[in-house]
Amino acid sequence: MHSAVMRVWQGWLVLAGRSRRSFYDWRDGMGLTGRLCLMFAAAAGIGLCSRVAIPLPFTPVPLSLQTFGVAAAAVTMGRGWGGASAAAYVAGIALGVPWTVSGVGGPAVFSGPTAGYLLGFVLEGAALSLFAANPSRCRWLSMWGAILVCDVVFVLTPGTLWIWGWYEAAGQPVTLMDAAAKGFFPFIAVDIAKAGLAAAVVGWLGRR
Numbered sequence: 001m002h003s004a005v006m007r008v009w010q011g012w013l014v015l016a017g018r019s020r021r022s023f024y025d026w027r028d029g030m031g032l033t034g035r036l037c038l039m040f041a042a043a044a045g046i047g048l049c050s051r052v053a054i055p056l057p058f059t060p061v062p063l064s065l066q067t068f069g070v071a072a073a074a075v076t077m078g079r080g081w082g083g084a085s086a087a088a089y090v091a092g093i094a095l096g097v098p099w100t101v102s103g104v105g106g107p108a109v110f111s112g113p114t115a116g117y118l119l120g121f122v123l124e125g126a127a128l129s130l131f132a133a134n135p136s137r138c139r140w141l142s143m144w145g146a147i148l149v150c151d152v153v154f155v156l157t158p159g160t161l162w163i164w165g166w167y168e169a170a171g172q173p174v175t176l177m178d179a180a181a182k183g184f185f186p187f188i189a190v191d192i193a194k195a196g197l198a199a200a201v202v203g204w205l206g207r208r
Contacts (some may be wrong), residue, residue, distance in 0.1 A: 022206025027078060039081055042073040043088035046121075047099030059182035060113040061163070063190055064101045067155060070121045071147045071198035074128035075138075076205060082129025086121045093118065116162025116183075120155040127154060132202065143199035151191050160184040 030038065049069030053062040070089075074082030089099060096105040101114070109115065131137055131146045164179035174182075 023076070024206055027076075035078075035081060039077065039085050039088055042077055042081075042085035043092055044099075046070055046073060046086070046089040047092065047097065050099055050101050051103065053101040056186060059186065061117070061159070061183050061187075062101050063187065065194070066101065066117070066121070067124075067151055067191055068194040068198050070125055070155075071128060071151070071195065072201045074125040075132040075143060075147070075198065075202050077129060079129055079133035080126075082132070083122060083126030086125030090118050090122055113163050113166045114159070115166075117155055117159035119162075120158045123154040123158075124150045138202050140196075140199050140203060143202055144196050147195040147198050148192060151195060152188075156184050156187060156191070 027035075027038065046066065046069035049065035051064075053064035055062045070086050073085040076082075077085050093099050093105050093109055094107055098105045100109055100118075110118070127150050128147060131150075132143065137143065137146070160176075160179050160183035163183040164174065164176055167174045167179065
C-alpha cells in the first residue's frame with residue numbers, strides 16, 4: 001500500500017513538473033512591448049529590494065537587498081535585458097523615483113556616497129546577463145560564483161573607490177583601507193549569501 005501511494009505521488013510530481021511552464025519560455029515568447037514592460041517591472045523590483053535596508057553606524061552605506069535585486073534581474077531577464085533593467089532602475093532614480101535605500105530620488109543622489117554602487121549595478125547587470133545567456137552556465141554553483149565575482153568587481157570595488165573620493169571631496173580625507181572598511185569588507189559575507197539566493201532563482205523559475 002505504501003509503495004503504491006509513493007508511485008502515485010511520484011507520478012503526480014512528474015506530471016506537475018511537465019505542466020509547469022518555464023518563466024523563460026514565457027519571457028522568450030514576448031514581443032518588444034512585453035519585454036519592455038518586463039524590464040520596467042524588473043527595475044521596480046530592484047527599487048523595492050532597495051527599500052529593505054539596515055543602516056550601519058560606521059558607514060554611509062547600509063546593508064540592503066539592492067544587489068540581490070540587480071543580480072536576480074540580470075540572470076533571468078535575458079541577454080542585454082539584465083543590463084537594461086539595471087539601467088532603467090538607475091535612470092528612474094535620476095528622474096526622481098524614490099528607489100534608493102534612503103527613499104530619495106533625483107540627480108543629487110549621484111553626488112552622494114553611494115553613487116559608485118548605483119553606476120556599478122549597470123555594469124553588473126550587463127555582465128551577468130551575458131553570462132547567463134548560455135544555459136550550460138546556469139548551474140547553481142557556477143552562477144553563484146559569477147554573481148559573486150561580478151558583485152566584487154563591478155559593485156563593491158567601484159563603490160569603495162567612490163567613497164574614497166567622496167570623503168576627499170568633502171574635506172574629510174580617509175585612506176583607501178578606511179574606505180574599504182566602510183564600503184567593501186562589511187558587505188562581503190552578506191553578499192555571498194545574496195549571490196547564492198539570486199543563483200537559486202534561476203533554477204526555481206524553470207528549465208532553460
